[in-house]
Amino acid sequence: MSNIVIVGTQWGDEGKGKIVDLLAEFADIIIRFQGGNNAGHTLVVDGKQFISHLIPSGILQGKVCLIGNGLVVDPAVLIEEMDLLTDMGIKVGPDNLRISETANLIMPYHKQIDLAREEMKGDKKIGTTGRGIGPCYEDKVARMGIRFVELLDPDTFKEKVFAVMEEKNFYLEKFLSSAPIDPQSIIDIYSEYAKKLSPYISNVSVELDRAIKQEKHILFEGAQGTHLDIDHGTYPYVTSSNTVAGNASCGSGIGPGKLDKIIGIVKAYTTRVGSGPFTTELFDETGEKIQKKGAEFGATTGRKRRCGWLDMVMLKNSVRLNSLTSLVLTKLDVLSGLETIEICTAYECNGKIIKDFPADQKVLSSCTPVCETFSGWSREIDDIRTLEDLPENAKKYLKRIEELSGVPVGIVSVGPGREQTIIVNNPFFIDKNC
Numbered sequence: 327m328s329n330i331v332i333v334g335t336q337w338g339d340e341g342k343g344k345i346v347d348l349l350a351e352f353a354d355i356i357i358r359f360q361g362g363n364n365a366g367h368t369l370v371v372d373g374k375q376f377i378s379h380l381i382p383s384g385i386l387q388g389k390v391c392l393i394g395n396g397l398v399v400d401p402a403v404l405i406e407e408m409d410l411l412t413d414m415g416i417k418v419g420p421d422n423l424r425i426s427e428t429a430n431l432i433m434p435y436h437k438q439i440d441l442a443r444e445e446m447k448g449d450k451k452i453g454t455t456g457r458g459i460g461p462c463y464e465d466k467v468a469r470m471g472i473r474f475v476e477l478l479d480p481d482t483f484k485e486k487v488f489a490v491m492e493e494k495n496f497y498l499e500k501f502l503s504s505a506p507i508d509p510q511s512i513i514d515i516y517s518e519y520a521k522k523l524s525p526y527i528s529n530v531s532v533e534l535d536r537a538i539k540q541e542k543h544i545l546f547e548g549a550q551g552t553h554l555d556i557d558h559g560t561y562p563y564v565t566s567s568n569t570v571a572g573n574a575s576c577g578s579g580i581g582p583g584k585l586d587k588i589i590g591i592v593k594a595y596t597t598r599v600g601s602g603p604f605t606t607e608l609f610d611e612t613g614e615k616i617q618k619k620g621a622e623f624g625a626t627t628g629r630k631r632r633c634g635w636l637d638m639v640m641l642k643n644s645v646r647l648n649s650l651t652s653l654v655l656t657k658l659d660v661l662s663g664l665e666t667i668e669i670c671t672a673y674e675c676n677g678k679i680i681k682d683f684p685a686d687q688k689v690l691s692s693c694t695p696v697c698e699t700f701s702g703w704s705r706e707i708d709d710i711r712t713l714e715d716l717p718e719n720a721k722k723y724l725k726r727i728e729e730l731s732g733v734p735v736g737i738v739s740v741g742p743g744r745e746q747t748i749i750v751n752n753p754f755f756i757d758k759n760c
């Protein structure tokens with residue numbers, strides 16, 4: 327039995343989707359445990375691309391996919407994604423997709439509040455994806471969220487919508503100068519969603535428990551990245567959920583003792599979409615080269631991703647916060663052709679060397695990176711399938727990441743395709759502590 331958690335170690339878009347799709351072959355169940363359709367996980371199989379926003383990336387491998395209680399789900403997006411997969415010839419039905427009855431529903435007012443607030447903030451905006459994620463999590467914590475279980479009971483659903491709309495419309499109109507929403511229109515639309523989604527609503531926690539007792543392999547798919555975590559990220563420039571591995575337990579309804587291995591996905595450089603400090607950001611030609619070669623555009627919003635060098639202060643933070651047992655290094659191919667490559671090993675701030683990631687955003691904004699420089703390699707590596715065949719300088723770069731992080735690299739990704747992967751150690755087959 328192996329229950330494996332996949333998390334992003336940076337600011338998201340590390341290539342989690344590709345790795346979940348790859349490892350899903352060896353799993354029985356794949357579960358998403360947090361976030362919503364702010365995520366964009368790209369899978370490339372036989373040259374065809376699919377971007378999943380909500381449905382776990384194991385769907386293309388024909389496995390059972392679960393949406394955990396920790397998610398905020400926009401039912402319209404979920405239905406759209408289900409229809410898209412069906413059109414692609416992928417089977418999606420209640421026998422291979424289930425949604426936790428206690429996952430929260432993203433409502434039209436969440437999206438409207440998210441967008442209106444960002445507009446109001448002007449240049450102080452977070453740069454959210456505008457999908458209503460933050461406002462939906464706020465309501466969950468304020469105990470005024472509406473959950474999937476309520477979709478099964480039209481009277482309770484109606485009652486809850488009417489109760490909440492008074493406050494929402496007041497806030498929309500009076501504070502955000504935005505149009506009010508007619509509660510009945512929400513009820514009409516959501517009752518159609520309820521008809522379609524009711525067969526999928528289930529007690530995911532009980533189901534997982536049963537699977538664990540049957541020694542099934544479970545893959546927990548994280549979204550976003552450790553530095554977008556609501557507690558541990560670059561607050562307030564973060565998302566509104568816990569993205570760290572601890573939430574794999576809470577967001578799916580099983581105890582933490584059931585998690586065997588935690589894999590951190592590390593892009594060979596760093597990217598960020600949206601606002602917030604970024605110590606190793608490159609504003610020069612090299613940054614542009616990486617952005618172009620890595621096709622660094624947001625999978626959800628299409629925004630250009632900011633690019634910079636790999637940051638070990640961040641990666642070490644992720645190792646500690648997630649108890650990482652191994653790393654997957656992605657997009658190493660993107661660095662091919664660069665004369666030199668840098669790794670940031672510490673920050674300098676007001677003449678002091680800092681090795682721990684600072685919580686204060688003002689301090690973080692004033693940090694400059696202290697870097698080690700490596701010679702690059704000229705050969706393209708997207709066709710390489712063994713570690714031994716990598717250019718010597720690529721091997722040195724990888725080795726140094728292992729040394730500095732103290733965590734072994736189990737998989738190296740050298741292209742977007744499922745096959746463009748070097749598997750050093752398959753986490754489903756190696757012993758529990760690796």
Ligand code: GDP
Binds near residue numbers: 625741
């Ligand atoms: P996620 O959100 O962590 O799943 O990552 P995204 O899908 O948003 O962004 C990663 C992008 O890089 C996607 O377009 C992937 O197809 C692509 N990708 C993943 N791994 C590799 C790799 O090793 N090399 C290259 N060149 N592209 C990759």
Ligand code: IMO
Binds near residue numbers: 366600
């Ligand atoms: P995946 O799973 C990269 C960023 C947004 C914004 C901040 C808050 O594909 O790695 P939100 O809409 O969540 O309130 O936005 O978080 N963000 C992501 N950045 N990848 C993601 O997901 C992200 N999900 C949210 O750009 O800066």
Ligand code: MG
Binds near residue numbers: 340365367368625
């Ligand atoms: Mg993404």
